[in-house]
Amino acid sequence: MIPGEVKEFFSSQFGKSLLVKGKPGTGKTTFVFGILDEVCSEGNCVYISPRIDKSSEYGKYPWIEGDFNNNEDFLRMLASRIKVIWESSESKPIIVVDSIDSLSIATTRSANWEDNKFELERLLFDFSRKVNADLIMITEQTGVTSLDYLVDGVVSLEIRDISDNDIRKVNLLKIRGVELSQSRYPFTLDGGKFNSFKPFTVSYPEQTQVPQPLPDPIESKISTGIRDFDAILGGGYQKGSFNLFEITSGVGDSFYSLLLPTFINHLNMGRGLLSMPTEGTSVETEKRMIFPFTGDNHFHGQFVGFEIRDLKGRIPTYIEPFSGNVYKDMDVFHKAKNEMMRQYGSPILDYMGLDSMEYNYGWENIGSIIGQMASITKTTENVVLAVTKHGQRITETVAHMATTHWKFENVDKTLVMYGVVPKTGIFAVQMEFVHGYPQVRLTPMK
Template sequence: MNFICNNKKIFILFKKHKSGEISTSDELTIDGIGSFLEKKGHTLLIKGYAGAGKTTLALQLLKRLGGEKGVYISSRVSPKKLQQQIPWVGDSPKSEMVDVRVGLAASVLEEIVRAVSEKAPVVVLDTWDGLAKEMDEKERLKAEKTLIALADGSETRVIFVSEEPGKTTMDYLVDGIIELVRSEEYGRVFREVEVQKLRGTLIDQHKYLYTLYKGQFKHFHPYREPEHSKLSPVTPKKDTEKGYSFGSDDLDRAFKGIEKGATVTIEYTPKVPYSALRTLFLPLVVNFLSLGRGVVHLPLPGASPHALLKLVGACVKDLKLYRLAVPGSSKDFSAPLFGFSEEQVKEAHKNVSEKLEEVKRLSVDGHALIVDSIGLLENMFSPNLNELLQALAARASRVQREEDIAVFLLPSDSKIKPEILSMSNTHIRVISKDRSIVVMGEKPETEAYVVEHDQNPILPKLWVIV
């Protein structure tokens, strides 16, 4: 970024992205923004509270649309502070910055006239309201109409940044408005980008979650089902100092692994797709099997056992230590499938316990994992919930005593939710927000993360919301 300050030029460039860092190439995929900003002469207002990331977003749009010919006009921050606040400002490609912190509105108009006459692809004015507050109402309206008229019909897109929370005259004059807002849920603050207006452009989704991780603006697309054709074996994760690995680096970083003997409850809301939920516990299943440990799995309600076998089988060479429960008589199934009673809790508990004992005997170190779908069990044994709770409590006690792991998959509307949570050492909550999937630890408490799929779709990619 090439800065003009007191008629002197200071060279500060946009840093190139290293491998593994966030790409700034997707801010144009916020619903409608790409097609909206394709049209030259359009004006866009970016609003939001202090610290929301307005300047970060504006600079990323400048870099994306302007390349070496964009112009950034600042009325509030020096080049030095800009570099401190936004670390990735510092390398190529170059854009021009004009420092008007001690200037008047007239000087801003002069700079925009110059940029338009030079056919700059994009001009960012950060912030307009800092200058506008020094004018009376009539002067401000006249100046704003002049700014819009300069852009209209030209080849230059003009992006205004504003910290004024309410509606102003500028809201009615610009072609598009994006507001960065905050909301609170489950004791966490979520960042949301709200598309309020894009003249002449269809808006399919008005709100997206976003993060400022590593000082860059990244918004999150609606959750997409993974491509199971890309499933492949994963490298087993060794036990952690704390106990067992989740089988995923991202899950281990977020939740610090799993203590031996723990009962982990993953609570999910009705809008969470099964494919998103599975990416939080199937890595653990696959990891246990890959390490030569046994797994007993009671699937989610309505889940296809054969589809599950295919998923797990794509990631593990040998399923001899895997036992997948199917309601019905054991006579009707062969390993890795097994049947369990649909009528009596005690009989079903006995069926599952026998399979757990079987895989523990075959396990390399005598340890095993059991995954219980509370929704499935609750549907099957709704008249006998007290008896079901006793069986699950016995399961949790055995796991703790023998240093295995139990995972309870708990619907958020379960009638036995309080009792299940009281048995749990770890409580992880999964929700759907703005059509993205969010996971957070409640016991122990963690930050909130957006869940996406890694290149190998059995594994999750977690993005912390900061």
Template structure:
């Protein structure tokens, strides 16, 4: 999937010219074939690449083959092919040059290829205008030159670092005639296909369904409710584990999308769930997000939420009020947990918003409590999912206790996650509701 702005750019009835720039290995050729998959369905393209063997995986599009002794010979061959396209189709042709640098070398066969390159660019640009063809030129020359000003569009592909992990980005430097909703997109070449990522968003369906729960893949683990995450974890969350999710600045509450399928699956497996929500999220909000996919009866029976409340007000049965005194509240929590264990047994799931705990009780008062919770959990079959937010003082000390440690970041409006422990690559988080319930995919950003 290429960015929508690039699709719109080539939807014009008039030929457009696009310069694709980037260092070797950044994905330029794969990106261009992503474009051709969108606009060349009728075989109306011509692919020219002196540096790539036609027998490679790129050979499904029509090529120009031959011995290019000079620019004129090459243009005559190109003109013949473009004439054939116009005679057999009403769709404007697309010319791809991969790369303009290697084509210049092929047409000069001398050390003067850089001087010839300027002339070849001008000839190609003028030719594509006259025959009303789209022109896509790839170059590994990353500096700005006269061609950048001549063409209608310029995109730049790059590989950047995020916590010592590579991530690919495409910059839409110039897309003439198209309004940019955003100018930079992360993308992946996973599976040999260019896939850019749209901004992360969650849109709940009007008609919801209760999904069939995913069974635990192996006896020693519980399913996350997401096949992709189960695979990354070699079967799911380890029973007796303390799992830390660190949320960086700019992520907001979108991280909850990775936890929601776990909550739903756990309840639909007939198990108990206890929740101390993060700051900015109430137990009632959690009920609205979860109960549509479990049913109210199951939610009310197997879920218990905790938050500081005025005991004189009306309190739903699925909320246990906290007082604001950390020791009294932890006593309330453990009593409720023991009752939940008595009713539903292990494994029990605890969801702990460490940001709300630090805010309500002070970080100096919760360190030993969280340490004790992590230690006790590891002697049971229960599972803890703990969330820390950007800037929390408790994060570093909790990280040392965690069985697994995951980090969420916002990369150009795309929600991504990666494992600190275990160390993993970066994954883009995608959520959809096509079946009436949340389904999360974790797409490797390769």
């Protein structure tokens, strides 16, 4: 999927010109064929590439073949092909030059091909205007040239580094006549296709459904409720594991999308869930997010939330109130957990917002408590999901205890995650509700 702005750019009835720039290996050719997949459904495009064999996967598009001794010979062949397109199609032609640098070399016998390139660019630009064709030119020259000022649009592709992982970005430097909702999009070439990512959003459906739970893939693990994540983890969360999720600045509460299917799946499997929410999220908020996908049968009794409460007010049955004294509150937590295990057995799922614990009790008071909890958990079949947020002092301490450690980041409004332990590549996180319940896809950012 190409960015919506690029698709809108080529929707004009008048021919547009686009320059695609980037260093070798950034994905320029795959990006251009992503454009053609969207806008060349009637065979109205012409692909020109002296450097790519027609027998490659790109050969499905109409191709100009032949030896081009000079610019004039090449333009006569191009004009002949464009004439056929206008006679057989109502759609405007699309001319792709991959790349303008290699074509300039192919159309001159002179060693000074760069002078020929300037002339060829001018001829192509004028020709496409006269025949009302879209013109896409690829170049590996990343600096600003005179061509940048002539064309209607300029797009650059690049590879950036995030924690020793490569992530690809497409930069919309100039898209004339189109309002930009954003100028940068991360993208992947996973599966050999160009796929950019829209900003991460969550929109609950009007009609919700209770999903069939995903069974545990193997006996020693519990399913995350997400097939992609189960596969990454080799079958799900290890029983007796302490799993850390580190949330960096700018992510907000969008990380919860990865945890929500786990909570829903765990409850619908008839198991117990204990929750100490992160700062800024209440137990009632969690109920509103979880309950529509479990119903009464798998929520009340199986779910217990903990938060500091005024004992004078009315407290829902699914909330155990904390007082603000860390030792008394941990006693309340363990009593509720023991009762949950007595009723539902193992594995119990503990969700812990370590930011709220640090805020309420102080980081110096919770380090030993979390350490003890992690050690005990590893001798049971229970699973802990702990969340720390950007700037917390407890994060480094807890990271040494974790069975797995995952990090969330916001990359140009796209939610991405990657494993610190185990070390993994970057995955784009996307949530959809096509069947009336949350489903998460994790797409490798290759």
